[in-house]
Structure formats: structure tokens, C-alpha cells
Amino acid sequence: MSITILAIESSCDDTSAAILNDGYLLSNIMAGQDVHKKYGGVIPELASRAHQHNILPVVEAALCEAGVSMADIDVIAYTRGPGLLGSLIVGSSFAKGLSVALGVPLVDVNHLQGHLLSPFISQPGEERPKPTFPYLSMLVSGGHTQIIKVTDPLNYTVLGKTIDDAAGEAFDKCAKLMGLGYPGGPVVDRLAKEGNPLKFKFAKPVVKGLDFSFSGLKTSLLYFLRDRVKESPGFIYENLNDICASFQHTVVEILVSKLIKASRETGINEITLSGGVSANSLLRKRVEEAGMENGWKTYLPEFGYTTDNAAMIGIAAHYRYSAGYRAEHNLSPVSRIKDF
Ligand code: KG4
Ligand code: ZN
DSSP states (O other), rough: OOOEEEEESSSSSOEEEEEETEEEEEEEEEEEOOOGGTTSSSHHHHHHHHHHHHHHHHHHHHHHHHHGGGOOHHHHEEESSSSSSHHHHHHHHHHHHHHHHHHHEEEEEEEEHHHTTGGGGGOOOOOOOOOSSSSEEEEEEEOOEEEEEEEETTTTEEEEBSSSHHHHHHHHHHHHHHOOOOSSHHHHHHHHTTTTTTTSSSOOOOSSTTBOOOHHHHHHHHHHHHHHHHTTHHHHHHHHHHHHHHHHHHHHHHHHHHHHHHHHHOOOOOEEEEEEGGHHHHHHHHHHHHHHHHHHHEOOOGGGTSSSSSSHHHHHHHHHHHHTTOOOOOOOOOOSSGGO
């Protein structure tokens, strides 16, 4: 029997809905939230209000683009966490209400599992190379930086993680120090293209094992900018491309060196990236290069599936539903990963 899933993602500041049929993606609609731009970061209260405003039109657009109606939906999937609680409550309440109204089962999904399984998203008739298990995924987003061993679609082990800021958070905070907009990652990526990555040196943290740290890098950039601006008030403006390129180079070197270490320690050569920072052009290039040097098979995600999206929640739900997972209606959303 053919199964059609409506998936809903609302963990942070993107409202998204996707339709999948038998694991193939029919539509993936996203609504961003410009309201946070002027604050330089996500304001949780504004995010949940924007989700409430966006969720129904986004779901309707997903149905329309997929050419299916509410009556065709067999399963409703939603992100249970981790994320901002107020944002998660909007998506989970909507999903629960719709599941009762349509009389169809609910499947809860861990947002991180969605990112990890994003390489398996494909449209009908599209045959993209997919990683074989076990593979390593470096999950780099605004909220997480982890190297994860994915044993099968439903089992994974965190091998290393950040002990302070996430990589995307470092991009965002450093962009803010330079007076650039939010989110900072795409702006830094764009400006870095015209800059010299070796012009300025920033200290790399020494962190044991496969863990990461990015807060020292942010402090190092803060003092560097403060001292240079004291000498020359126009320093940031005059050197913006080189500062962005040098900063980005440092972040990417930290990430790629740990990925190489993880591959060597585990003997796993199937490598994927996921999360918003996996859209970064230098990171993608360096991972491809490291792959050629180390004999990896690398699977870089399509840009549309790097940042938060419901397609990844739908593919994770496809595997969970097939394995028999169902969510009770009294299951609460959770903001932190340790609750899983
Ligand atoms: O996965 P995501 O949409 O949300 C979370 O789950 O956190 O990731 C958002 C993060 C932001 O910090 C943003 O600055 C970063 O991804 N990002 C990038 C790029 N595009 C998005 N960072 C570096 N380079 C990019 N091109
Ligand atoms: Zn995410």
C-alpha cells in the first residue's frame, strides 16, 4: 500500500512542510522569518508567532504543489525537538490537531535525525548516489556541531561535539561583530570569495578527541578587530573580504581536520555533511579535497536540504513509520537533545 506523509518542521525560525510518497519527495515548502534580521539573531517569541502565521499557508502550498489533498494523507510527521520550545509547540500542536481531524497516525522526529538522513531525500525518478551504512555525518548548523556515526537509518552515535558555540553560531556572532546581517554564514561566505584566506591568522583551539570549540575564535576576532580599529577606524570596512576569508578558512580547517581524524579513527570512508553550514562553499570544497586525498566517498547535500526543511523530517519519518514507530498524542515537544 502506498503511504503519503505530510511532514512539518518548525524547530527554529523556518516554517516548512513537505509531502512524501513512499519515501520520495513530492514537495518541500519553506517560509523564512525576516523579522529577526534587525535583531541579529532569532527572537524566540517572534519566531513562534511567525510560525503560527505561516503554518497553514505553508501546509496548503505543500499539498497544492504535490497535487494531493488532505484526504490523501496517511501519516503526519513533525519535529519533536531539539529546538526552541515555543516554535516546536506550534508545529507539534498543528500536527496533533490534524492527526485527530484526519484520523491518521502521528510520527515524531528528532530534528538531528532529519539532518543526518537528508542525503536520502530524492524526488520520484531521481537516482542520486546515497551513502552506505555505516557513514560519518558532520552535522554543522546554527545550533549543533557534531560528528556522528550513522549505523542505520534509526541508529546513530555522537563521536564528537562542540563544547561551546556551534560552527553556524560562530559565523553568525562574528558577522555581527563586523556589522554584517543575520544569518552571518551566507554573508561571510559571499564576502570571503574576494578575500585572502591567509591574510590574518586566528588562533585555533586545542580540543581533545573529536570535540570542537569555537568560542575562543570569536574572542580572538573580537580583540583583533578592537585593536586594529583603534589604530585605524576604517580597518573593518577596508579589509572586510580578507577578514571574512581568513575567519572562514580557520573555521573550515578546524572542521575538516576533525573529520579526517574521525574517519581515521573509525575506518569509515563514507562521508556526508549536513546542516546549514554545509552550504558553505569553502567547507564543501575542502571536504571534497580531503575526500580525494583520503579515499573517501563524499556525499554533499543539495543546497535546498542543508538548512532546516521538512523534507528531511519526512524522510526520517518514512524510516520510522516503516519500522513501526507511532507518537502518542500526549508526547510533549522537547527543547534539548538529551531528552531523546
Ligand atoms: O541548519 P540550520 O538552518 O539551522 C539550525 O538547525 O541551526 O543552520 C543555520 C546556520 C546559521 O548559523 C547560518 O549562518 C549557517 O547555518 N549558514 C552558513 C551558510 N549558510 C547558512 N554558514 C556558513 N556558510 C554558509 N554558506
Ligand atoms: Zn537544523
